[in-house]
Amino acid sequence: MELILFKNMSSPGYTPKISSYLEAGGYQALEKTLKEIQPDQLIEMVKKSGLRGRGGAGFPTGTKWSFIPKTPNLIKYLCCNADEGEPGTFKDRQLMEKDPHQLIEGMIISCYAIGAHTAYIYIRGELVHATRVLEKAISEAKAKGFLGKNILNSGFDIEIYVHRGAGAYICGEETALLESLEGKRGKPRFKPPFPANYGLYGKPTVINNVETLSNIPHIVTHGGEWYAGIGVGKSTGTRLFSLSGHVKKPGNYEVPLGETFRHLIFDLGGGMLNDKKLKAIIPGGASAMVFTEEHLDVKLDFEAVAAAGSMLGSGAVTVMDEETCMVWATLNLMHFFAHESCGKCTPCREGAPWLYKIVHRIEHGEGKMEDLGLLADLCGNIAGKTVCAFGEAEVAPILGTIKYFRNEYEYHIREKKCPIHRSERLATIGFPG
Amino acid sequence: MISETAKKQIGETVSRYPEDQKRSALLPVLHIVQYENNGHLTEALMTEVAEILEISPLQVYEVVTFYTMYNRNPVGKYHIQVCRTLPCALMGAEKLVSYLEEKLGIGCGETTPDRLFTLTEVECLASCGTAPMMQINEDYYENLNKNKVDKILEELRQKAK
Ligand SMILES: Cc1cc2nc3c(=O)[nH]c(=O)nc-3n(C[C@H](O)[C@H](O)[C@H](O)COP(=O)(O)O)c2cc1C
Ligand code: FES
Numbered sequence: 001m002e003l004i005l006f007k008n009m010s011s012p013g014y015t016p017k018i019s020s021y022l023e024a025g026g027y028q029a030l031e032k033t034l035k036e037i038q039p040d041q042l043i044e045m046v047k048k049s050g051l052r053g054r055g056g057a058g059f060p061t062g063t064k065w066s067f068i069p070k071t072p073n074l075i076k077y078l079c080c081n082a083d084e085g086e087p088g089t090f091k092d093r094q095l096m097e098k099d100p101h102q103l104i105e106g107m108i109i110s111c112y113a114i115g116a117h118t119a120y121i122y123i124r125g126e127l128v129h130a131t132r133v134l135e136k137a138i139s140e141a142k143a144k145g146f147l148g149k150n151i152l153n154s155g156f157d158i159e160i161y162v163h164r165g166a167g168a169y170i171c172g173e174e175t176a177l178l179e180s181l182e183g184k185r186g187k188p189r190f191k192p193p194f195p196a197n198y199g200l201y202g203k204p205t206v207i208n209n210v211e212t213l214s215n216i217p218h219i220v221t222h223g224g225e226w227y228a229g230i231g232v233g234k235s236t237g238t239r240l241f242s243l244s245g246h247v248k249k250p251g252n253y254e255v256p257l258g259e260t261f262r263h264l265i266f267d268l269g270g271g272m273l274n275d276k277k278l279k280a281i282i283p284g285g286a287s288a289m290v291f292t293e294e295h296l297d298v299k300l301d302f303e304a305v306a307a308a309g310s311m312l313g314s315g316a317v318t319v320m321d322e323e324t325c326m327v328w329a330t331l332n333l334m335h336f337f338a339h340e341s342c343g344k345c346t347p348c349r350e351g352a353p354w355l356y357k358i359v360h361r362i363e364h365g366e367g368k369m370e371d372l373g374l375l376a377d378l379c380g381n382i383a384g385k386t387v388c389a390f391g392e393a394e395v396a397p398i399l400g401t402i403k404y405f406r407n408e409y410e411y412h413i414r415e416k417k418c419p420i421h422r423s424e425r426l427a428t429i430g431f432p433g
Numbered sequence: 434m435i436s437e438t439a440k441k442q443i444g445e446t447v448s449r450y451p452e453d454q455k456r457s458a459l460l461p462v463l464h465i466v467q468y469e470n471n472g473h474l475t476e477a478l479m480t481e482v483a484e485i486l487e488i489s490p491l492q493v494y495e496v497v498t499f500y501t502m503y504n505r506n507p508v509g510k511y512h513i514q515v516c517r518t519l520p521c522a523l524m525g526a527e528k529l530v531s532y533l534e535e536k537l538g539i540g541c542g543e544t545t546p547d548r549l550f551t552l553t554e555v556e557c558l559a560s561c562g563t564a565p566m567m568q569i570n571e572d573y574y575e576n577l578n579k580n581k582v583d584k585i586l587e588e589l590r591q592k593a594k
Contacts, residue, residue: 087518087557125464125502126558128571161449166460166500169556183459183486185499201454244520244561251562286519286557316561318520332519336556342499 004218004230004238005211006254009098016133018140021101027146029217033109034154037220042113046216048224050236055081055172055209056285056314057389058302067196068114068204077205078111078119079181080213083165083172085124086285087336088316091240091252092210096123096130099214100137106216108146108158114206117157122177125166134162169340173388174207176342187344188388211240211315232258235301239312245319246273255300262296265319276321280404284313286333287393289400290326310400325420326405327412330397331359337394345386351378352394359398362409365416372409375402435481439469443485455486459496462486463503472512472570473504501555509544509551511589514568517554520561529565529577530554536586549593550586 008014008024021027033042047062068076080103084092095103107119123131138160141147149157163181165171171180175189178200199205215237219227228236235257241264244250248270255264261281265271272278281291283298289310291298298308305312320329338352358375361367379395402409411419435443442465443458450457462482467474474497476490483490497503504512515521515530530552534540537550544551560566563575574585 084559085557088520088561089557090559090561093559124559125460125500126568129573163449163457164461164464166464167502167555168500180460181457182454183456183488183492183496185495201451242562244564245523250564282519318523318561320523324523329519329523332517332522336518339556 001238001256003254005095005099005102005214005240006252008102009094014098016098016100016137018101018137018144021099021105025221026101026217027105027144029220030105030108030146031152033112033220034152034156039113039115042109042220045224046113046219049215049219049227050224050231050234051212051215051219051227052235052302053209054211054215054239054315055174056086056287058312061208061212064196064208065110065114065206067194068206069197070115072115074115075118075201075203076114076116077200077203078107078114078116079174079177079200079205079207080107080119080121081172081174081177081207081209082121082123082127082130083169083177084127084210085169085172085340086287086314086316087333088242088244088282088285088318089314090242090244091315093127093130094252095210095214095240096127097133100134101141102214102217103210104134104137104141104160105146106213107160108141108151109216109220110206110208110213111158112156114204116206117159119158119160120181120200121160121162122171122181123162123164124171125164131162131164138162168342169336170342170388170390173390176388177207178205185342187342188390190387230256232299232301234303235312239300239315241300242314242316243269243319244316246276246278246321246324247271247319248273257299257301259300260297261291261300261317264300264317265296269319272319272321274321276323278319279322279324280320280326280329280401282316282318282320284311285316286336287311287389287396288313289396290404291400292404309403310396323420325363325418326401326408327359327363328418328420330401331356331363333397334359334394337390337397341390341394345391347382347385348391348394351382351391354378355382355394355398362412363418365412365418367409367413369410369413371413372402372406435466435478435485436469439465440485447486456488456492459486459488459493460500463493463497467503471510472508473506475505507544507548509548510593511549511569512551512553514553514555514558516556516558516560516564516566516568518557518561520557521564521566524564526565529567529582532579532582533567536582549590 051061052058171186176186180186195205334356338356341352343349447458479493483493566575
């Protein structure tokens with residue numbers, strides 16, 4: 001398969017410098033756009049490509065852009081979501097560190113499409129290195145006249161700024177991101193109004209993920225139909241999958257949508273670490289319900305994963321072997337969600353630590369059978385009852401593991417212990433001497 | 434006190450946002466100020482930031498207390514942050530933490546008496562394919578094992594001399 005997003009960085013000697021990008025044909029899509037394509041045509045092209053958001057929700061990008069009011073002289077913004085916080089996800093970091101100009105070119109073209117003259121890259125605060133790479137790339141692009149006033153003599157002005165977050169998973173949620181960008185606590189806003197009408201500073205705003213925007217130059221170069229020809233059905237193009245956990249070769253893999261989990265894990269990822277048996281797969285980041293080996297032939301496409309009861313989410317695939325205790329794994333993720341709840345909505349704020357406490361006592365052999373009913377009841381009172389999708393996310397680890405591994409919960413409760421001895425387990429895996 | 438050099442940087446940062454939206458610069462400005470103050474923020478610094486951005490000290494304080502990267506207490510010269518989230522935990526993050534605790538003689542959330550190291554457990558740092566991993570100040574250290582950790586700590590000790 002021909003790579004799209006990883007093509008440049010996979011060629012020998014490629015660097016994040018603008019010279020490398022230009023040599024690889026970079027910024028030609030931007031020139032073509034400014035010379036030949038009207039903003040409306042561009043939106044149509046992206047619609048035709050079938051490109052869907054890579055941040056998690058999979059919303060069609062062209063459609064999102066078309067919601068931006070066409071009113072001239074109205075200030076509009078583009079925000080690139082580079083908060084990459086979904087556990088298991090590490091693809092945007094690679095895109096930014098290894099090929100920053102691909103993202104920047106995508107952002108300039110996207111700004112032109114929606115009529116924005118200012119764009120912010122909201123990057124998670126810990127990614128200091130990626131921030132430096134982006135700052136450098138922005139100044140290079142400016143020096144070449146791709147950014148700034150009247151770019152390439154087109155009469156179009158555009159500035160891109162990097163904005164560092166400060167360690168809060170919730171700021172990946174698009175309206176929390178906007179609040180954070182405005183210098184406030186990252187608490188999601190109630191929708192509607194949607195950011196397309198009331199976004200940054202109350203102005204029409206598009207928020208797109210790093211990977212989504214990095215696809216744009218390629219769609220312009222080769223056309224919407226070309227892109228739509230890759231993948232299956234409504235899941236077009238390629239996607240970057242972040243493979244982690246018990247596999248021989250973890251890492252980011254660019255795969256056309258429609259391949260299977262088996263292909264990703266066994267062909268690309270080299271199979272299971274230490275040739276153990278596969279027990280569970282998280283198919284789309286911590287917020288996605290777990291799969292089992294029965295699901296290995298499910299296709300990596302938005303609809304197929306949803307039909308199988310989970311979601312493709314952020315493209316983070318975490319693999320667990322037969323010796324992993326699923327209650328322990330759930331407890332780990334509930335710690336994450338309890339820590340990251342922003343505190344705005346009561347069901348989420350109170351629910352997450354409560355869920356954590358229950359799973360904690362089960363894992364430590366102090367649970368009761370009634371706890372399983374209590375967990376289900378609590379989950380039902382959190383999901384769908386919060387301002388943002390964090391509520392659905394925090395119950396997913398519990399609902400998924402209870403669905404497929406209820407026997408493990410019951411074992412912990414009945415035998416008053418975890419079947420897997422942590423220190424023995426740790427002796428056989430990870431962090432070698 | 435915020436230095437003149439930092440103030441220049443702050444000025445540049447503020448210029449990235451619309452004139453009537455100075456408050457937007459709050460997160461990046463706090464990073465600049467914290468960096469200059471060896472990794473933590475004091476009430477006096479927060480008040481100064483509030484004055485510069487023309488907002489109330491409370492608006493600064495509520496942000497500082499919301500985001501995990503801002504420290505209200507002093508941290509060691511090297512702040513070691515170990516990722517504890519599932520993909521790293523599957524690859525032995527717990528063992529990495531206990532090894533560091535043993536080597537440094539401190540628990541998570543503590544600082545060594547010589548003020549060289551602070552150890553903290555944090556959530557996923559977007560480096561799950563190279564687990565287990567940790568961040569020390571601005572740098573990522575990935576695919577860790579005991580030998581690597583020994584070497585990293587030794588190098589930092591030397592550098593601090
Ligand atoms: C709790 C939560 C966390 C999220 N974190 C991220 C993130 O780190 N990165 C991201 O791109 N999208 C994240 N999203 C999705 C965004 O809200 C938004 O849908 C996305 O940035 C839109 O861009 P896209 O259409 O290009 O995917 C998150 C959503 C929720 C509910
Ligand atoms: S889980 Fe450790 S970096 Fe993601």
